[in-house]
Amino acid sequence: MNTPRTVLVIGGGAAGSAATILLRRAGIAVDLIEAKDDWNATAGSGITLQGNALRVLRELGVWEQVEKSGFGFGSVGITTPDGTVLHVAEDLRTGGDDLPATVGMQRPQLQSILIEAVRASGAGVRLGVRAESLDQSDGDGVTVRFSDRTEGRYDLVIAADGLGSATRAAIGITDKPEPTGMAIWRIAAPRPAGVTRTDLAYGGPAYIAGYCPTSATTLYAYVVEANRDRGSIPRASYADEMRSLAQHYGGHWPEITAHITDPAQVNYTWFDRLLVEGSWHRGRVVLVGDAAHCCPPTLAQGAALSMEDAWVLAQMLTAEDAEDAEDWDDALLQAYYERRIARVRPVVEASVQIGQWQLDGVRDADVPGLMGRTMTMLRELP
């Protein structure tokens, strides 16, 4: 008789939530710990969900809620800084023809939908808790000591604790995110009626100025520039900083820029790159999402890839030939890495390359070609 299998998920972002929902559905006992007391705190302004992200969200059973709260569209406009539309390109439907190419969403909305699905799954959720130590000395499971002084024993630990993953470091993977040289100012704002898709302006005082509708009434807007010493920019000046770039853009930008007034609503983030190579596990602790890889959002693929990781790992852990916890071994976790790296590496490389061409001022780069090849690859099931 099979013994009940147990999993600890560390981190309740997109990847950890997706893994939890799918493993619970297969009858596996899952505990999820999230370091933040408020699970949906600082969830950010907006997110662009490409079809391949929507495909995973449908698998999680939350597509209807996503469709209702978000704003679906199927093209991207390329404009000059003054707002003149140069070209409108159809977005590829990477999730298949029965899903929109793209849905923009407010991040807190997406996170709420995932939190609700995790709660409904029956997983044991604890907030404000971290793993303090992971002991794998007996070789067939992990004993975890938690920051609330409790202890648990698991067949597998899934590290979904994001870019700065403490779990990654704890299992001896020394890779760290590296800045790509760009940074982004972001804000959520009311949606001007004419904004019905993402428009990107290249050039002007920033590398990119763009926006994405996130609901019938909202959008998120961003400007991308070379990164600066974060410590040298006073928090109180964030709105002034973003506005000083945004005010040079035309089209819908003046209407958006009028809302860049509250520094507390403006987010400033560097772009990072990370790709852990060789394997994403040590013993029975395995990485998913940003803990294993991260790319600048030039292709808007970070969360999509993170949720795909969770989907693929859950499929492999619950496949018929992995019936017992004993089968959750090195070979299975290495096969998970091999399956994912072949898809993740080209996306990370393309995302970084697109930004690097801009940093280097390369004017004749084949950006549409690289984007097209990468997105075509993503249409395949992960």
Ligand SMILES: Cc1cc2nc3c(=O)[nH]c(=O)nc-3n(C[C@H](O)[C@H](O)[C@H](O)COP(=O)(O)OP(=O)(O)OC[C@H]3O[C@@H](n4cnc5c(N)ncnc54)[C@H](O)[C@@H]3O)c2cc1C
């Ligand atoms: C500027 C910017 C724009 C982006 N735009 C897009 C986009 O448009 N589309 C897209 O698909 N992707 C986008 N991304 C990428 C996307 O945000 C990430 O890839 C995605 O959030 C990764 O999900 P995750 O669950 O792996 O990590 P996270 O979302 O970082 O979640 C990790 C969770 O773990 C928790 N945690 C951390 N440490 C611990 C610990 N020790 N113990 C317990 N819990 C812990 C954190 O509190 C957090 O809740 C963007 C990224 C950036 C920086």
